Amino acid sequence: MGERKEEPRFDASYDAVVVGAGNGGLGAGLALAVNGARPLVLEQHNIPGGFATSFVRGRFEFDVSLHELSDVGPDDRKGGVRKFLDDEAGLRIDWMRVPEAYRLILTGQDMNVRVPFGVREFIDCIEAEVPGSREAVTRYMNLCQDIYDTFGYLGRGGKPGPARMARDFAGFLKNASNPIKDARDLFVHAGNFLRSAPYTVAEVHDALGLPGRAEKIISPYWCYMGIPMDRLGFPIWAGMLVSYLTQGAYVPRCRSQEMTMAMESRIRELGGQIEYNTRVARILTKKGRVTGVVTADGHTIRTDHVIANASPNLVFGSMMDPAEVPTQAMKLVNARRVAASGFVVYMGLDAGPDELGITDYGYFIAEDMNTREQYDAVGALGPTKMQAATCLNRVVPDCSPPGTTILCITILHMPEAWYTVKPADYVKTKNDIAAALIKQFEEATGVAVRERIEEIEVATPVTFARYTGAFDGGIYGYEPDVWDSVPARIMHLQNERFVKGLEFAGGFALMGHGYSPSLLSGRAAALATLAQMGVKS
Amino acid sequence: MKEKITIKGELRDLFELRRLTHERPQRIRAASSRPQGPPPINALARRIHPAAQQLEIVAVRDETRAARTFRLAPDADAGATRCAVFRAGQYLSLKVDINGVRITRPYSICSSPDDALNGRFYEITIRRKEGGFLTEHIWNSWGEGTKIEASGPCGFFYYEPLRDSADLVGLAGGSGITPFRSLMKDITANHPDARMTLLCGVRNAQEKMFAREFRDLSRESGGRVKAYFVASEPDGDWDGPTGFLTADLITSLAGPPEGKTFFICGPQPMYNFLDKELAAFNLPRRRVRREVFGELTDVTVFEDYPRELAGETFEIIVHAGRRVLTVPAKATESILVSLERAGLNPPSQCRSGECGFCNTILLNGGIFVSPENDGRRKAGIKYGYFHPCSSYPVSDLEIKLNPAVHAG
DSSP: OBBBOOOOOOOOSSSSEOOOHHHHHHHHHHHHTTTTOEEEEEEESSBTTTSEEEEEEEEEESSSSOOBSSSSOOTTTHHHHHHHIIIIIIOOOEEEOOOOEEEETTTTTTTEEEEEHHHHHHHHHHHHHHHTTTTHHHHHHHHHHHHHHHHHHHSSSSSSOOHHHOOOOOHHHHHHHHHHHHHHHHHHHHHHHHHHHTTHHHHHHHHHHHHHHHHHHHHHTTTHSSHHHTTTTHHHHHHHHHHHHHHOOOOTHHHHHHHHHHHHHHHHHHTTTEEOOOEEEEEEEEEEEEEEETTTTTTTEESSOOOOOOOOHHHIIIISSSGGSHHHHHHHHHHOEEEEEEEEEEEEEEEEEHHHTOOEEEEEESSSSSSSHHHHHTSSSSSSSSEEEGGGTTTSSSSSSHHHHHHEEEEEEOGGGGGGGOOHHHHHHHHHHHHHHHHHHHHHHHOGGGGEEEEEEEOHHHHHHHHHHHHHGSSOOOBBBBGGSHHEEEEEEGEEEEEBBBOSTTTSSSOOOHHHHHHHHHHHHHHHHHHTTOOOO | OOOOOOOOOOOHHHHHHHEEEHHHHHHOOOHHSOOOOOOOHHHHHHHHSSSEEEEEEEEEEEEEEEEEEEEEEEEEGGTTTOOOOOTTEEEEEEEEEETEEEEEEEOOOSSSSHHIIOOOEEEEEEEEOOOOOHHHHHHHHOOOEEEEEEOOOOOSSSSOOOOOOEEEEEEEEEGGGHHHHHHHHHHHHOOOOOOEEEEEEEESSSOOSHHHHHHHHHHHHTSSSSEEEEEOOTTTTTOBBBOOOHHHHHHHHOOOOTEEEEESSHHHHHHHHHHHHHHTOOOGGGEEEEEEOSSSGGGGGOOOOOOGGTTTTTEEEEEETTEEEEEEETTTTTTTHHHHHHHOOOOOSSSSSSSSSTEEEEEOEEEEEEEOOOOOHHHHHHHHHGGGGGGESSEEEEEEEEOOOOOO
């Protein structure tokens, strides 16, 4: 054997340690590295990505969790994700555009409609299905657009926002460069935002008098948020809907893994260090300040800054010295509710999509569109009341060999639904649900799937917990009720930085779950960390 | 000019901002400050998919002159109390220390899932290889009381009713018979709708194993499972079928192939042989399941392999965190073997390019990847991720190696 330099695996200290290489952790590591800091990213699994990864079975490669990214946008109108990854970080990701918003099939409502991207096209589509709805839907979409624009206005930094104004008028005045003008601007730019922000989507829909059948066509994206319309805060809903309709949706050509591997590779190129199979067991603090981390295999690494791509549940519940955990932090953890996990059936079929009759990329299939009933069903161990299916070949035609198809069916499942499942019954339990979902899909679409399955894999909350370590296998962070919606989180952010030097990234962080919010929350956490370090970004 | 929209009345809307400003602090005040217990789903995940299992050999029996079955039970001294459940056909990756070198080997579990659950044991059957340094070591040093560290159950060579027809044909060669013992037991006990006809290729009567158990299972299952041994070099008193597992023989023993799902497990040359035989059946791909066969015995058989390099030894610069070291690597040995030989304890499980457990990043240099075992992701190929167990150096290399998984 050659010379062996007995250096340790790690440097004595790092500018910042990122715990976890999921979307949030990679976003954080990348933004740190791009701005000249030298992060150490520690990941317990053997590859980057967290949920943004893929796996191979036979001649198929399945994306674990991605349906589509929002906030990417076309090359000439880049969204936040694309600006970050393409422009700031210089990555070359082969973005593929999803052709339509979704096909909605409501079997009990005689509804089968392909819903297009584009606000005007969206309104036209609903008018065609629900004649006479145009006026109400147009007004509704104008409001949504206004909310979306206001997020942009507030996001442009430094402006004394409605949050501060509502909470603390003196603070607003103090921070406003020209209080009268700022207040006027705020009402001009954010009036509708201020008036609708406290409400649930259902309350806004009622107030605007959306026809019931139009509301059904508008609502299926609720399953990307994970709580029903009568609890979901309106602004984040409006922002998401407009983002999808105006910017479209995208997936990387080689699954989400292409994006996360591109990010990790760039972090290393820029001098960051990433280590896999290396779980962080503890975050060290002293007198309310981060001082380092300890890995499961016993390395102590010094740092003043930790960005946790792990939930506050894990960080405050088991990674810190209990004596160092602020009471308020634990109380906030306990006040919030971990949102749904998922259940996914991944299938490689041995016939092409044309032959099978699969016409669209994304299907939302249900008997009816009642988000409250659908949400309640998510808590039970069964096939639930709404499924989202994707056929990747409709976006990436060569994602599988000629004459084959990749079809995935996803439903939400609350972790609790799986608490009582015994290991001996695990496979049968998941197979029974998978069989029911395949049947649902076949009946709704008329496509014969079952006889063409060449590869199949079924993932449950247990699977997600196994590979990512996510708290209770949750894939959707915390439930975004009005009081825990993104505006409410931003409003209270300053009071909820419990430990100096500790930021959160990913689905449990400020901006909520989903690929794009997670990526950008990592970036935001990095910028906050850089600011604390005194680095100008 | 955009329209001003009120939701429940202008004053009411402003008042309702309290939902954002006041409700959150109220809810926090009302919440418990006690830490939550550990999340149940993560605990369930560790039970079903443990990173490591501490086992102990509790019984040993010889199946043939060269095949030995080891019964493995949870090692009570290490605090282990149960075996993780598995699907019949799955394997365990065992960690073995030989003269300070830590290697892994995948062995199919040949006992039934019910045994793991109720009897709390696994069985594996190992065939002794002439001159094989590992089996030599096992024969010399493994006995009752030997402690073994194993992975959780892994692999995809199982009967999947969502995908497979219920009419199954097993084709086994050599030690490829072992997962079928588990499959036949499981089908007998737990899949009343399924049937399996197993054809085991052996050289002669001395290689037959599990024959009596298979006869018992056949009776117990009412004939749903049955096994035939096919001898390629039959002794004088052999009274069963002879020859190789040809298409004709398969049809004559298992019936016409239409609608059947074939499960194949055996050494690399057997797959090459069966590929040709099964071609005559014109089966859809979904009806043929092949177990991976571990590392290649000879990488030079592949047409694209640069044979002129076969005698070379290259150097691998290994980055293990901030540590940098160099190890020699023979061209015809998998990179995984070179890393193990250097004492680096690299992670691995399937040794067949399938599971991804040994994922490593290629920073510089060229590799030859076995076309039979190339389980790389598309993005992985683009960004240098490769599986050392199914990759061979064709130049000096520089790699970034992951540490072994820490079970704690």
